[in-house]
Amino acid sequence: MLLHFECMKTLYLQNHELTLRFDSSLSGVRSDEVLLKVQLAGICGTDLALLNGYANFNGVLGHECVAEVIETGAGVNGGLIGRRVVAEINQWCGVCDQCAREHYNHCLNRRVIGIRDHQGCFAEQIVVKANTLHIIPDSIDDRQAVFIEPLAAAFRIIEQLQLHDYRDVMLIGAGRLGQLIARVMVLQKKPLTVVVRHAQQRELLQDLPLNCIDESAVEAKIVDVTIDATGQQSGLELALHALRPQGICVMKSSYSSPVTVDLTRLVIDEVELFGSRCGPFSTAIKALEDGLIETESLIDATFKIDDYQAAFALAHQKGSMKVLIKPC
Ligand SMILES: [Zn+2]
Ligand SMILES: [Zn+2]
Numbered sequence: 001m002l003l004h005f006e007c008m009k010t011l012y013l014q015n016h017e018l019t020l021r022f023d024s025s026l027s028g029v030r031s032d033e034v035l036l037k038v039q040l041a042g043i044c045g046t047d048l049a050l051l052n053g054y055a056n057f058n059g060v061l062g063h064e065c066v067a068e069v070i071e072t073g074a075g076v077n078g079g080l081i082g083r084r085v086v087a088e089i090n091q092w093c094g095v096c097d098q099c100a101r102e103h104y105n106h107c108l109n110r111r112v113i114g115i116r117d118h119q120g121c122f123a124e125q126i127v128v129k130a131n132t133l134h135i136i137p138d139s140i141d142d143r144q145a146v147f148i149e150p151l152a153a154a155f156r157i158i159e160q161l162q163l164h165d166y167r168d169v170m171l172i173g174a175g176r177l178g179q180l181i182a183r184v185m186v187l188q189k190k191p192l193t194v195v196v197r198h199a200q201q202r203e204l205l206q207d208l209p210l211n212c213i214d215e216s217a218v219e220a221k222i223v224d225v226t227i228d229a230t231g232q233q234s235g236l237e238l239a240l241h242a243l244r245p246q247g248i249c250v251m252k253s254s255y256s257s258p259v260t261v262d263l264t265r266l267v268i269d270e271v272e273l274f275g276s277r278c279g280p281f282s283t284a285i286k287a288l289e290d291g292l293i294e295t296e297s298l299i300d301a302t303f304k305i306d307d308y309q310a311a312f313a314l315a316h317q318k319g320s321m322k323v324l325i326k327p328c
Contacts, residue, residue: 011122035071062122066145156279166224173230174201
């Protein structure tokens with residue numbers, strides 16, 4: 001069934017430039033899809049990397065949001081209408097080899113909201129697959145819910161380290177994602193050191209049981225697990241420098257250009273490199289529900305979609321954390 005939508009405001013990325021566009025191209029909700037009204041969206045480091053050419057994406061930007069279901073496809077339970085939800089950013093096909101193994105985040109035909117072949121959420125409305133939705137409990141407000149996607153990405157590290165034996169952790173980078181990773185890693189109750197660049201990053205971590213240090217204080221071969229969340233090659237180099245032999249380096253950055261590492265070091269010291277991307281939404285929701293993760297202090301400001309230039313200017317500033325956009 002095809003429904004018709006009114007013209008809506010979107011933030012459209014084309015050739016490294018973001019503009020406010022009135023889009024009427026949403027053609028309808030397919031049987032297995034829902035139409036969402038976006039309540040609140042967050043600007044992520046990946047959005048800034050996309051503006052710099054990462055993933056070569058042209059289209060409506062944005063992948064972190066909280067929304068309300070306003071229309072359901074013919075094959076979807078109509079009871080979803082009016083519910084507050086978040087959608088998994090990986091929109092999987094359900095039929096490929098990876099989906100058959102329930103590795104949905106690695107679906108061979110996946111489209112990714114606001115990143116690859118799928119409209120983003122810096123828009124008044126967005127159409128997504130119903131089976132990628134998570135209902136948000138009432139105890140989690142919109143300003144917390146907007147963190148579910150990046151928080152899930154932080155919890156992915158725990159999933160990946162689950163079967164490994166390690167004594168201590170060093171996180172390099174305490175920006176938007178780094179702050180969430182720090183909050184997740186302290187729950188593991190292992191000694192955690194965070195390498196910070198700005199006084200503000202340090203302040204936001206001051207109530208947590210961890211140790212903040214400057215880059216210059218990082219010694220060679222002193223920790224079992226390092227996590228690079230700097231988005232830069234220098235962060236990855238530091239992460240490898242600090243690793244003990246047989247250590248694990250978790251790569252949590254969206255690098256906008258190819259990086260070079262000394263592979264000999266990896267061989268000699270039998271170091272493992274883990275790529276790490278999207279994580280379990282349900283774990284992130286549960287952690288917010290249980291009050292385990294504080295996010296409010298990470299919000300710098302909220303802007304209307306019309307004021308997107310000011311929003312992105314703030315997001316680009318050094319030391320800025322989460323900038324929110326209210327599309328409606
Ligand atoms: Zn993101
Ligand atoms: Zn698939």
